[in-house]
Amino acid sequence: MECSFKVDRGGSCINPDPFASGLQSGAAGGEGRQISGVQAAASHLESREERVSTAERRRQQAAALMTKGAGPGAGKGKTVLITGASRGLGRALAVEMARRGHAVVGCARSHDALHSLHADLHPSPSPSPSPSPHLLTTADVRSDGSVRELAKLVAESRRVPDIIVNNAGAINKNNKIWLVPAEEFDMVVDTNIKGTTNILRHFLPLMIEKKQGIVVNISSGWGRSAAAEVVAPYCATKWAIEGLTRSVAKELPPGVAIIALSPGVVNTDMLASCFGSSAALYQTPEAWAPKAATMILNLTTEDNGASLTV
Numbered sequence: 001m002e003c004s005f006k007v008d009r010g011g012s013c014i015n016p017d018p019f020a021s022g023l024q025s026g027a028a029g030g031e032g033r034q035i036s037g038v039q040a041a042a043s044h045l046e047s048r049e050e051r052v053s054t055a056e057r058r059r060q061q062a063a064a065l066m067t068k069g070a071g072p073g074a075g076k077g078k079t080v081l082i083t084g085a086s087r088g089l090g091r092a093l094a095v096e097m098a099r100r101g102h103a104v105v106g107c108a109r110s111h112d113a114l115h116s117l118h119a120d121l122h123p124s125p126s127p128s129p130s131p132s133p134h135l136l137t138t139a140d141v142r143s144d145g146s147v148r149e150l151a152k153l154v155a156e157s158r159r160v161p162d163i164i165v166n167n168a169g170a171i172n173k174n175n176k177i178w179l180v181p182a183e184e185f186d187m188v189v190d191t192n193i194k195g196t197t198n199i200l201r202h203f204l205p206l207m208i209e210k211k212q213g214i215v216v217n218i219s220s221g222w223g224r225s226a227a228a229e230v231v232a233p234y235c236a237t238k239w240a241i242e243g244l245t246r247s248v249a250k251e252l253p254p255g256v257a258i259i260a261l262s263p264g265v266v267n268t269d270m271l272a273s274c275f276g277s278s279a280a281l282y283q284t285p286e287a288w289a290p291k292a293a294t295m296i297l298n299l300t301t302e303d304n305g306a307s308l309t310v
Contacts, residue, residue, distance in 0.1 A: 077133070078297070081105040081154070081161035083141050083199060084168030086113030088268040089218070089292075092285035093165065095120050096293045103133035105159050107150055108168070109140050135159055141168045141195030144202075151202035160206045163296060164215045166196045171270050174230040185233050192237035193244070200248065200258075207256050214299050215258040217245050219307065224262070231274060242307060249305030257304035261295070263288065264310045 080097045084090040085106030091113075094104045098121045108114055114136045121134050135157060139150040154160060170191035172184050196217055207213030222228040223238025245260040252258060265271065265282045272279040292310045 077101055077103060078162040079103045079105060079159050080163045080165065080296075081107075081199075081203070082165045082167055083107055083139075083195070085136070086110050086117055088270065089263055089266060089285050089288065090165070090167040091117055091120070092289035093167070093292055093296075095286075096289035098134060100293065100297075102297075103135075103159065105135045105137075105154060105161060107137055107139040107141070109138060111138050114138065141198055142190040144198050147198040147202050151206065154203075155206060160210055161203065162213060163299075164199060164203055164207075164213070165296065166199055166215065166217045168195050169218065169270065171234040171273060172231060174274060176230060177232045180233055188233040188237055192234070193240050196241060196244065204252075204256070208253055211253075211255040213256045214296075214301075214303075215248075215256075216261050216296055216299070217241050217258065219245070219260040219262045221262050221264070221309070223260075224307065245307070246305050252304065255301060257299070257301040259299055259303050259305070260307040261292075262307070262309040263292065 080094075080102050082090050082094050082097075082104060085094045085104070086108035090106070090108070094106050094117060098104050104121060106114065106117060108117075118134075118136055121136075122132070135154070137150065137153060140146045168191060170188050172180050172188050200215065204213075204215070207215075219241045220234075220238040222231065222235045223240075223242045226235070228235040242260050245258050248258050266288045267279045267282045267284050271282065288310065295308065295310055
């Protein structure tokens, strides 16, 4: 089968112990400060319980998506748009979706990498010539104009996605924030936040017109904790993705939903840039993709606004 292939000519402390602080305040300033410290301790415990409850809820939601079997329409051929489809998680997910019989619309900045992906999406020649269900095209999600052209191409080719996976991402080189050059910081923000927003701006209207669609924003565990060091720009953008997802969820009409999905720890080039050779200790994108595909295909509008982890 021949794959439609188009080149876009226009353009990847330790928190103080509240109990200790309460006791110290009481000793120094009397009963009023001691009560204040106890109240702070209680507040701290409530906050911790909320975090544990949230984490458990996410775990249960993810487990349900993995075990409930095919969700509504999961077995039918869907059109899945994946940004950053030329390598890592995006590439593995594109191949897995195609293997399951779904049509892939994949975009990336590298024409050569997309050409290689084309071969992976068509591992054996078709016995009879027929149009490919897949569409691969170069696009730079950082550019609003490039994404506008991508949306136009998708609409004109009648490939409005049922599912969008906002996967394109970038990370800064390991460095303390004051040592990260401005242009590098901008690159991370432009890819991770603006890139995601550009896709939403131009593709949500298509989904809303169709009255159905699921958007999956690839997040990170570092978008839900402050444990990251030397990758503060990346961490900040993933916190932004979590907030963006929850806010947009409240704006969507019935039939359309948006979810934040942390992939977990996967051995990608991005992870290797942080962890070095120890990244090889973790699962490969190819091992991750079947689990991720099952979760994504089982998402429904009931999951709108959720933050999940593969």
